[in-house]
Amino acid sequence: MEQAALVWGVLIPGLIVGVGTLLIPLPRTEDRHSSWRALLLAAGFGAGFVGLFGAPPMPSSTRTLAATDWMFWVVTLGGAALYFSDKNRTLALVSRLLLGSAMLAFVLRATIEYQWQGGEAVVWTAGLAGLGLAIGFSLNRLAACRDGASSHATLLVLLTGLALCAALTGSAKIGQLVGLICAGVGALWVVKLLRPSLYLSGGELTLIVVAGFGFGLCSYLYSDLPGPDACLIASAGFAPWLAELPVFRGRSARFRGGLRVVFALLLVGAAVARAAFAFETDPYDEYGC
Amino acid sequence: MRPVILALVALSSFGLLALTGPNSSTTAPRAADESGSYAIDPVHSTVMFKVKHLDTSWFYGNFAEMSGTVDFDSADPSKCSMVMEVPAESINSGNDKLDQHLRSPDFFDVKQFPVLGFRSTKVEANGDGTYKVTGDFVMHGVTKSITVEVEHVGSSDSRMGKKVGFHTQFTIDRTDYGVSYGADGALGTDVELTISIEAGQN
Numbered sequence: 328m329e330q331a332a333l334v335w336g337v338l339i340p341g342l343i344v345g346v347g348t349l350l351i352p353l354p355r356t357e358d359r360h361s362s363w364r365a366l367l368l369a370a371g372f373g374a375g376f377v378g379l380f381g382a383p384p385m386p387s388s389t390r391t392l393a394a395t396d397w398m399f400w401v402v403t404l405g406g407a408a409l410y411f412s413d414k415n416r417t418l419a420l421v422s423r424l425l426l427g428s429a430m431l432a433f434v435l436r437a438t439i440e441y442q443w444q445g446g447e448a449v450v451w452t453a454g455l456a457g458l459g460l461a462i463g464f465s466l467n468r469l470a471a472c473r474d475g476a477s478s479h480a481t482l483l484v485l486l487t488g489l490a491l492c493a494a495l496t497g498s499a500k501i502g503q504l505v506g507l508i509c510a511g512v513g514a515l516w517v518v519k520l521l522r523p524s525l526y527l528s529g530g531e532l533t534l535i536v537v538a539g540f541g542f543g544l545c546s547y548l549y550s551d552l553p554g555p556d557a558c559l560i561a562s563a564g565f566a567p568w569l570a571e572l573p574v575f576r577g578r579s580a581r582f583r584g585g586l587r588v589v590f591a592l593l594l595v596g597a598a599v600a601r602a603a604f605a606f607e608t609d610p611y612d613e614y615g616c
Numbered sequence: 617m618r619p620v621i622l623a624l625v626a627l628s629s630f631g632l633l634a635l636t637g638p639n640s641s642t643t644a645p646r647a648a649d650e651s652g653s654y655a656i657d658p659v660h661s662t663v664m665f666k667v668k669h670l671d672t673s674w675f676y677g678n679f680a681e682m683s684g685t686v687d688f689d690s691a692d693p694s695k696c697s698m699v700m701e702v703p704a705e706s707i708n709s710g711n712d713k714l715d716q717h718l719r720s721p722d723f724f725d726v727k728q729f730p731v732l733g734f735r736s737t738k739v740e741a742n743g744d745g746t747y748k749v750t751g752d753f754v755m756h757g758v759t760k761s762i763t764v765e766v767e768h769v770g771s772s773d774s775r776m777g778k779k780v781g782f783h784t785q786f787t788i789d790r791t792d793y794g795v796s797y798g799a800d801g802a803l804g805t806d807v808e809l810t811i812s813i814e815a816g817q818n
Contacts, residue, residue, distance in 0.1 A: 331800060380796055381791070381796055389758065389760070390757060390758050390794075391727050391729070391757035391758075392757065392761070393721060393725050393729070393756075393757060393794065394721075394728060395721055396794070427688060434771065436800055437728035437729075438727070441727070441730060442727070443730075497716060497717060497720045497722075498720045498722050499721075499797070500721055500722045501721060503736060530649055536675050545721065546642040546753045548727065549719050549720075549727045549728055550721055551720065613644065
């Protein structure tokens with residue numbers, strides 16, 4: 328069973344994204360809005376999801392989908408929507424906002440229904456939407472960044488930290504789902520090392536932010552990701568802005584790229600360490616589940 | 617002579633016990649008319665499950681809370697109905713960490729799907745005090761129509777009021793309800809549920 332988790336959870340999504348990126352020739356001048364890798368990330372995620380958890384869940388009158396099930400549709404259909412809408416800037420902006428809104432609506436549904444009352448729901452939803460937008464704007468600074476592979480590395484650190492924290496704090500499933508996106512971004516990072524002219528596009532960054540933020544919320548709201556850990560990981564999303572503070576402006580792109588990775592690594596590392604210490608022993612090993 | 621005396625003493629002791637023992641005074645008489653509306657008594661009712669662990673042994677757990685109503689008509693089973701709700705949060709395996717995991721999105725996802733439930737849609741007499749009960753079973757956000765055989769265990773009419781009791785055992789495939797974690801061998805997909813209900817008249 329561990330082998331299946333490794334194959335479907337890491338290898339297949341990584342291969343789909345990595346091989347796909349290598350096979351599709353890069354345009355001479357990479358358009359920062361080009362989103363075809365969003366489609367590859369979505370395909371890798373979809374294949375991994377089906378391999379790990381079976382047929383994609385369909386909503387119906389007799390089935391209410393869990394937030395993690397909705398995320399399957401958000402990521403797969405979102406990747407396609409981002410790809411097809413990226414030729415037109417207005418359409419691309421609208422599809423990104425719609426995707427973010429849909430993700431929030433699906434993920435927060437149960438919390439709004441069972442936990443938050445009236446005004447509380449409005450305040451929380453608005454606050455989380457604002458936080459998601461802020462993280463999105465911050466990470467969007469990585470689009471077309473000329474800083475070696477550090478943009479990809481920053482994303483990889485963020486997603487790996489989130490996957491580990493989710494798995495350590497009670498939900499292996501959420502950890503595996505973040506791991507699917509993580510495997511895709513890891514493959515992009517490897518390709519970037521081989522092909523330096525590969526840059527992150529706005530479309531793929533949107534998909535990564537929507538998926539990461541969505542699964543982060545699932546872990547915080549429906550599993551047991553502690554608030555401080557969630558805050559540490561969310562703060563790491565502001566690493567790109569930190570590297571643009573006036574004090575670092577005169578520094579080289581590589582230095583600022585490295586700074587982003589270190590900043591993200593410190594915050595995410597603290598979150599993972601907290602999660603690991605809070606759950607002193609492996610939460611699954613103790614009872615052999 | 618001594619054994620005879622001992623035997624007489626023993627016999628008289630048993631006789632005294634028979635006169636003063638619990639059996640003679642606390643067995644409640646069976647209710648003459650069992651029909652009526654009843655509320656499930658959560659203290660004397662049980663929802664248990666068993667599932668295979670590592671294809672090696674049976675693992676048992678239960679839900680500590682439940683509520684609901686039973687409308688029982690012994691003369692006309694078609695007038696019988698039953699509604700039952702079980703808070704998913706009340707799952708209990710005897711191990712806090714396992715309970716925490718069972719409540720997580722890997723299994724029951726209790727913050728999104730806080731209630732497991734059953735609502736009957738059709739009741740038919742099956743003979744021998746058993747009934748074929750068809751109804752909607754809801755778990756993990758999935759509703760499925762199931763038919764189970766329910767045994768009418770008994771009834772009583774005592775100072776604790778009129779009570780009826782039912783018992784059923786059936787198996788579900790948890791993956792049909794979207795609970796697929798560990799279905800690759802760590803945990804069986806078939807889960808046997810045992811539900812025993814004692815309900816008191818409203």
